[in-house]
Amino acid sequence: MLEMRKDLFADERDDNLNVIGKGLQRQDMPGHVTGLTRYFDDHAFEGLLHLKVVRSPHASARIRSIDVAAAARAPGVRRVLRAADVPVNRNTLLSLIGFGKDDEPSLAVDKVHYKGEPVVAIIADSEAQALAAKKLVRIDYEPMPAVFDVEEALKPGAPVVNETYSANYFEYHERFDHQKLRFGDVERALASADMVLEHRYQMSPIEHAPTETNGSIAAPEQNGRFVVHSCAQGLFFALGTAAKIVALESNRLHFIGGTVGGGFGGKVDSLTEPLAVLGAMVTGKPVRFVLDREEEMLYGSPRGAERIYIKDGLMRDGRLIARHIRSYFDAGAYTRLSSYAAIKCTAHLPGPYWIPNVASDVHVAYTNRCPSTAMRGFGITAVDFALEVQMDRLAEAAQMDPMEFRLLNAYRDGDMKPHRRKASNTALIECVQVAAEKANWPISEQGKRQSSLTGGGVGERGQIPATVLDARGQIGRPETRNSGPTQTLPAGSSRIAPSKQPVMEGARDGRAAPAQVPRYEAARPAAAPLSPPPYQPAPSPYQPVTGQQPPPYQPPPAPPATAAPVQTQHGAVRFSSVFGRRR
Amino acid sequence: MAKIPVQFRLNGSDRAAFVDAPETLLNTLRRGLGDFAPKYGCGQGACGVCTVLIDGEPHLSCLTLSVACEGKRIETASGMADGPDLHPLQAQFMEHFAAQCGFCTPGMLTVARALLDRNPNPTRDEVIEAISGNICRCTGYEPIVAAILAAAGSPGMRRSEGGRHA
Ligand code: FES
Ligand code: FES
Numbered sequence: 049m050l051e052m053r054k055d056l057f058a059d060e061r062d063d064n065l066n067v068i069g070k071g072l073q074r075q076d077m078p079g080h081v082t083g084l085t086r087y088f089d090d091h092a093f094e095g096l097l098h099l100k101v102v103r104s105p106h107a108s109a110r111i112r113s114i115d116v117a118a119a120a121r122a123p124g125v126r127r128v129l130r131a132a133d134v135p136v137n138r139n140t141l142l143s144l145i146g147f148g149k150d151d152e153p154s155l156a157v158d159k160v161h162y163k164g165e166p167v168v169a170i171i172a173d174s175e176a177q178a179l180a181a182k183k184l185v186r187i188d189y190e191p192m193p194a195v196f197d198v199e200e201a202l203k204p205g206a207p208v209v210n211e212t213y214s215a216n217y218f219e220y221h222e223r224f225d226h227q228k229l230r231f232g233d234v235e236r237a238l239a240s241a242d243m244v245l246e247h248r249y250q251m252s253p254i255e256h257a258p259t260e261t262n263g264s265i266a267a268p269e270q271n272g273r274f275v276v277h278s279c280a281q282g283l284f285f286a287l288g289t290a291a292k293i294v295a296l297e298s299n300r301l302h303f304i305g306g307t308v309g310g311g312f313g314g315k316v317d318s319l320t321e322p323l324a325v326l327g328a329m330v331t332g333k334p335v336r337f338v339l340d341r342e343e344e345m346l347y348g349s350p351r352g353a354e355r356i357y358i359k360d361g362l363m364r365d366g367r368l369i370a371r372h373i374r375s376y377f378d379a380g381a382y383t384r385l386s387s388y389a390a391i392k393c394t395a396h397l398p399g400p401y402w403i404p405n406v407a408s409d410v411h412v413a414y415t416n417r418c419p420s421t422a423m424r425g426f427g428i429t430a431v432d433f434a435l436e437v438q439m440d441r442l443a444e445a446a447q448m449d450p451m452e453f454r455l456l457n458a459y460r461d462g463d464m465k466p467h468r469r470k471a472s473n474t475a476l477i478e479c480v481q482v483a484a485e486k487a488n489w490p491i492s493e494q495g496k497r498q499s500s501l502t503g504g505g506v507g508e509r510g511q512i513p514a515t516v517l518d519a520r521g522q523i524g525r526p527e528t529r530n531s532g533p534t535q536t537l538p539a540g541s542s543r544i545a546p547s548k549q550p551v552m553e554g555a556r557d558g559r560a561a562p563a564q565v566p567r568y569e570a571a572r573p574a575a576a577p578l579s580p581p582p583y584q585p586a587p588s589p590y591q592p593v594t595g596q597q598p599p600p601y602q603p604p605p606a607p608p609a610t611a612a613p614v615q616t617q618h619g620a621v622r623f624s625s626v627f628g629r630r631r
Numbered sequence: 632m633a634k635i636p637v638q639f640r641l642n643g644s645d646r647a648a649f650v651d652a653p654e655t656l657l658n659t660l661r662r663g664l665g666d667f668a669p670k671y672g673c674g675q676g677a678c679g680v681c682t683v684l685i686d687g688e689p690h691l692s693c694l695t696l697s698v699a700c701e702g703k704r705i706e707t708a709s710g711m712a713d714g715p716d717l718h719p720l721q722a723q724f725m726e727h728f729a730a731q732c733g734f735c736t737p738g739m740l741t742v743a744r745a746l747l748d749r750n751p752n753p754t755r756d757e758v759i760e761a762i763s764g765n766i767c768r769c770t771g772y773e774p775i776v777a778a779i780l781a782a783a784g785s786p787g788m789r790r791s792e793g794g795r796h797a
Contacts, residue, residue: 073725077730078725080730081708081717081721081722081724081725081730081733081740082708082709082711082712082721083707083709083736085733087667087670087734089661089670089671090661092665096662258732258768259670259735259768260672260734261672308732309670309732309734310731310732310769311732338671341673341674341678
């Protein structure tokens, strides 16, 4: 339930918010249909100059020499910029919030790390003259080994992609090699599971392909200020980034924008603003730097490709008891926003399901590819795809209807999440109910009566379980950064090959114990007392199933009769468009 | 490079410009004459955001040489409204939420206008065919198709000045 913090926002607004449910015309629509909307490029300037960059043809190379003499003499050329001309030629986007080390130059210094990296900028009277002068720049490269695969990049001895992070992974807080989540004991739970299912999911990089390409125009104003018309999705973010790189006080930059010809995440990187401003500073003229379509498609940063391994422990009655996720973000050559994507991804795991044992390791790996960045739910959508495909495969393995399987395993309000927070405002059950209703997908009467409001947080569902500690007393094992494509399963369990149909392994007695007895962080309730309870190895909550048939679907305790209005057939009252009501 | 004079009628007004021989109509309209309704999206005939009407026919201005437009009638989305009165297509685009970022909208309106000039009662398939050279990355096209069909049926549909049947 949305709560208005009246104590904090007493003067902000009154509560007669009354637009929901009404059709309102957007304020920018008249401009769009009359052609009057002004995008960054729709501004006339007298004496406008055009900036184009020379890009690296190599994925990884040392720059032996750069000769710009012929280009500088070419017709119409006003100025040629090189790395040394950029006042602060090393930046990382999130440095504005103090996150991560500066790792990316505006113009490459003595190495290039991806194909398409800008090396030299040319400013000329016309676009055609700038393009012609580009061809006259002579750069002598010495190609170097490159790495394009995230797991290869993390192996010892792999070519160093980005000297700032010489082991090819992003370092969180200058100490941690990845984002880690541990909840319970995944290895032990996998050993006690009836089935273990592991699959690998590989995503592609995706270009946003906005109809308007990235670009900006910077022009000198009076009083030593510069006006910048920008395509940026985050205008002040671009302002701060440009101010840092050209070493100007930010109040000398006047950014105008917010009217974006399609962004989808691809216009947060400040790809053009810093060099456009620098161009205006060194020429005293308005300078326009716009990517052409080819540059946009090849070198406008894409959604990062992710590789995701999911290994699940499943009981024959359909309960998921363990989930281990290992994932690699392909950041490309520089960090940009991938470090944030991995945090979002980890916060999202293990999906909207209550699973008593969860471990995840999300790595950000550098490769010699175009740096990747934000795109619509980055960090979330790819892993969601993987998780939901996995859920369908698990349902099949448990011989359950995929909708019922999700109802059985869904988060409910009050459940403890692996992040040590209680789930609230959960709604998967209701979503499934509404989706089933709309798709005429039959679900059981019991399934229809489920509610996210009941059954959550009961017993172990509300507890932080005993969690494995590593040798240093931190939540740890298993270590995974350099593990092979698959891991060794605990003794007594066997892997289901991804290409094969899962098979029932049946109840197994007398499983061998793991070779090393792990240490545990003790189980505790959410609000932990200051002195934790004495060490108690958590008893395994899972009893092997002995019968031949899976037991019938046993939902958590039915809600009290008053919880659901009697007139609704489904439990889906909160978000159902059918009933038009929410809690 | 010697500039070449070129004159044409733009949205009902006589206009003149000095252009370079290889200059595109898109560049002349935008940078020379200040009509920013046609956009640059690709410069290679792939996206349709630069579409204008030349003598009533839709053309990609990024692939049209300005010198070839001597004496032609050119219309862009800027010239669609009649003073403060919107063209029915413009009104229906607003009504049907047929623009999100709006970058493709001038081109969409232009091809739709050419379609309705030629065929006042198009079928859905004919509308889809007419906009098939125009890329929209935001709307998913459905609202655009709905807006064009609604405009076709609306009273007050006017013909463009250069329209074939005008
Ligand atoms: S800019 Fe003319 S078709 Fe894309
Ligand atoms: S509305 Fe954005 S491209 Fe069509």
